[in-house]
Each structure stands twice: as structure tokens, then as C-alpha cells.
Amino acid sequence: MATTSPERFAALTDAAIALIAELGMRGLTHRAVDARAGLPAGTASAYLRTRKALVEAVVQRIADLDTRDLAARDVAAGEAGTAPDPDVLAARVAALLDDWLTTGRARTLARYACLLEATHHRELRPILAYGVAMRSRAAALLAAAGASEPDRRGSHLVAAVDGLLFDRLAGAGSLAAPPPGTPESRADLTAAVRALLHAALS
Amino acid sequence: MATTSPERFAALTDAAIALIAELGMRGLTHRAVDARAGLPAGTASAYLRTRKALVEAVVQRIADLDTRDLAARDVAAGEAGTAPDPDVLAARVAALLDDWLTTGRARTLARYACLLEATHHRELRPILAYGVAMRSRAAALLAAAGASEPDRRGSHLVAAVDGLLFDRLAGAGSLAAPPPGTPESRADLTAAVRALLHAALS
DNA sequence: TATGGCTTTCTACAGATGTAGAAGGGTGGC
DNA sequence: GCCACCCTTCTACATCTGTAGAAAGCCATA
Numbered sequence: 001m002a003t004t005s006p007e008r009f010a011a012l013t014d015a016a017i018a019l020i021a022e023l024g025m026r027g028l029t030h031r032a033v034d035a036r037a038g039l040p041a042g043t044a045s046a047y048l049r050t051r052k053a054l055v056e057a058v059v060q061r062i063a064d065l066d067t068r069d070l071a072a073r074d075v076a077a078g079e080a081g082t083a084p085d086p087d088v089l090a091a092r093v094a095a096l097l098d099d100w101l102t103t104g105r106a107r108t109l110a111r112y113a114c115l116l117e118a119t120h121h122r123e124l125r126p127i128l129a130y131g132v133a134m135r136s137r138a139a140a141l142l143a144a145a146g147a148s149e150p151d152r153r154g155s156h157l158v159a160a161v162d163g164l165l166f167d168r169l170a171g172a173g174s175l176a177a178p179p180p181g182t183p184e185s186r187a188d189l190t191a192a193v194r195a196l197l198h199a200a201l202s
Numbered sequence: 203m204a205t206t207s208p209e210r211f212a213a214l215t216d217a218a219i220a221l222i223a224e225l226g227m228r229g230l231t232h233r234a235v236d237a238r239a240g241l242p243a244g245t246a247s248a249y250l251r252t253r254k255a256l257v258e259a260v261v262q263r264i265a266d267l268d269t270r271d272l273a274a275r276d277v278a279a280g281e282a283g284t285a286p287d288p289d290v291l292a293a294r295v296a297a298l299l300d301d302w303l304t305t306g307r308a309r310t311l312a313r314y315a316c317l318l319e320a321t322h323h324r325e326l327r328p329i330l331a332y333g334v335a336m337r338s339r340a341a342a343l344l345a346a347a348g349a350s351e352p353d354r355r356g357s358h359l360v361a362a363v364d365g366l367l368f369d370r371l372a373g374a375g376s377l378a379a380p381p382p383g384t385p386e387s388r389a390d391l392t393a394a395v396r397a398l399l400h401a402a403l404s
Numbered sequence: 405t406a407t408g409g410c411t412t413t414c415t416a417c418a419g420a421t422g423t424a425g426a427a428g429g430g431t432g433g434c
Numbered sequence: 435g436c437c438a439c440c441c442t443t444c445t446a447c448a449t450c451t452g453t454a455g456a457a458a459g460c461c462a463t464a
Contacts, residue, residue, distance in 0.1 A: 159365050160362035
């Protein structure tokens, strides 16, 4: 019962993420997860007995997937072997954002829902851990580039970029901005990120 | 039945907003609203028969309150009668953000929850209307200051500022940043907004 | 005071949801 | 072949939720 095999865990939590993206936190129920994952009724309830456990599993899954994504991008950046030129970096970040707006849309949506959930559900704070890590990396990057107050600026930078993402996903930008996945969108995101980066470095 | 008096509407939707902030969208039920508002059981259900109606009423209320807030701030700014110096403007925006993080915390939280909800619930799009309006005003401001591409930059600016707000409310910033309502928080927010403004104007 | 039309309050009920435990089925050891 | 064990699937049930309609209360008019 308690021993959740990795495949089972992935199947259940991925279904859960899809549900959250489609119907919101309210759509996340044991039975709905079963149906969505194409598993026999009662499965989610057996592996993740309480709803809290279900939500925590989702958060864990999102954190894992995001961390994996970020690591993969980092490796790619490392292979290039160049010092991080702001414009190149902006393009890379924009590409990541665009990916999270298209392929990873469901997960991104679920992530924001979980962040909101974490507000009144302390045990979910682990989801924030990698967010904090991202801030540290941004700060290190700014420090390496010689910016003043890298910690503070790094934090602001990540928050602003995340705001851009949220805006395109669920805010007014989802109406007015070019649809994600298009070259225009990519260019627009790149311009925005570049401006933010330059502001952080000034 | 259908005729909801303004007081009733306010009492019900304010209770609903508090519930969303405390328990998330999942906590928003007719009966919980009744209890929270101290009204007899069945009231919310009588005035807002379906759940959809309940959510739409909440969204409307949030839009009304935010619009009222923004108008009040604008009047204040108008009374000062000065051309918008970026640094002054940054301080004002920071003050607004700080207010939304403390006094208006519940409403801000509920707003983000509703934005997420609007993703899979088209009828909620009206909540976005005033967001779009804010963008226009930012764009006009940037245009007046002679910035290039004011529309695009205005949109990015608003998104970034909103990201800062979300971060302080529910993101990693809610852990690392100085607690809202303090002078440090205000100073930090001002610095962040000022940087964003300068980036938009450059 | 009686009457008609409201607003407000209460009640009913079908269906969904969270949670626990029972039943079923396969696998390895003996 | 048999047994014990664990993983999986199914079932039960108290509670919660959405929704509709009935009952009660209020107020002005005639």
C-alpha cells in the first residue's frame, strides 16, 4: 500500500497535474485521478490515502520535473562553454519560458496552483526549495557579472521573470500577447527578459 | 431571490474572498460562505444559486474593490499635480504593493486564485479587463516619457510588478524577503520597482 | 384587518468525495 | 503442491456539496 512504485507514482501524479491544469485544485480528487490515468477506481486512494498525501505527491512530482528540466538546460548551457553573455542568456531563458508555456503548460499552471496552496498548507513548502535555489543561482550569476547587491537583485529578477510567465499563462498577457510557441512570442519574451537582465546588471 | 442587495452582495463576496484566501478555491462552498458571513444557512445558495454564479460574484467583487483602490490612488497622485518622476512613481507603486500584501492580502490571494480559475472558465475573463486597462495606462505613461515601444514595455512592466507581488505573497520571496508592512519591505519593493521602471524607460 | 407580493429562511435530496477496510490475485519460498 | 505475503482492486459508508423548491416572515395597500 504505502510502497508506491515509481511508475505508479508518475502515472498518478501526472494525471493529477493534468487535472489541476484543466479543472483547478477543485478537480483534483482520488476518483478523477484514477479515471484520468486510466487506472482502476480506487488506485489513487490506495496509494495516497489522504487528500493531503495526494497534493504533496503532486508537489513533489512538479518539483522533480522542474528540477530535471533546469538541470538539462544547465548542462546544455555548460556545453556551450561560454561565459554567460546577457543577450544569449536572455534568449535561453525565453526559450525555457516558451517551453513552459506550451509543452509544459499544464505543469506550470499546476505549479502556480500549488504555490497558492502552499500559502495555507505549510507542509508544501518543499516546492519552494528549488525556487530559492534558482534565486541563489541568479544571484551568483549577477555577482560574477559584478552587479551590486546580487542577492536582492537576483531575487527580484527571478520574481519578475516568473511574473512574465504567469502573465502569459493566466494574466492579461494571455489575451494581448502573441500566442506562445510562435517566433513572435519568443522574440517578445526575449526582449522582456533581456530588459530585466540589463536592469539587474546596471 | 435574484435581486441581491448591495450589502448582501458585499457581505457574501467578502466572506467568500476570505475563504479563498484561507482555504483555497476548494474552501469556497455555499455553506462555508454562510457560516463565514454569519448569515443563516442557505443564504449564499439562495442569492447565488449555482457555484458558477458564486465564483463570478467573487470575481466581480475583487474587480470592483481593486478598481476602487486604483482610482483612489490615482486621485491622490493627481492632487500632487506633478509630472510622474520615476522615483516618486516607484515609491507609490511600492506603497500600493505593500498595502496589497498586508491589508489586502486576502483579496490579492483570491485574485490570483481567480486568475488561475479564469484559465479554464472563460466567463471569468472580465476580471482581466482592469488588468488590461492597467497595461494601457502604463503604456501611456511610458509613451509620455518618450520610451520606445510603450505598449510592449508597459505590458512587460505590469507583468513584472505583478510577479513581484505574487512572489512576496506566495513565492520564494515570502520566505526570504523582509516581512511586508515593515520599512525594510517597503524599501526593498521600491528598489525593485524603480529598477523595473528604469528598465522600461531606457 | 385581510391580502398579495416580495424577501428571507429552511428543508430535501441526489450525487460526489475522503477514507478505511475487505476481497482478490499473483509470486516466491518450502 | 501448498502456504504466507504483499500488491492490487473492490466495496462500504459517513460526510460534504450543489441545487431546487417549500415554508415562513415582512410590509404596504386596500
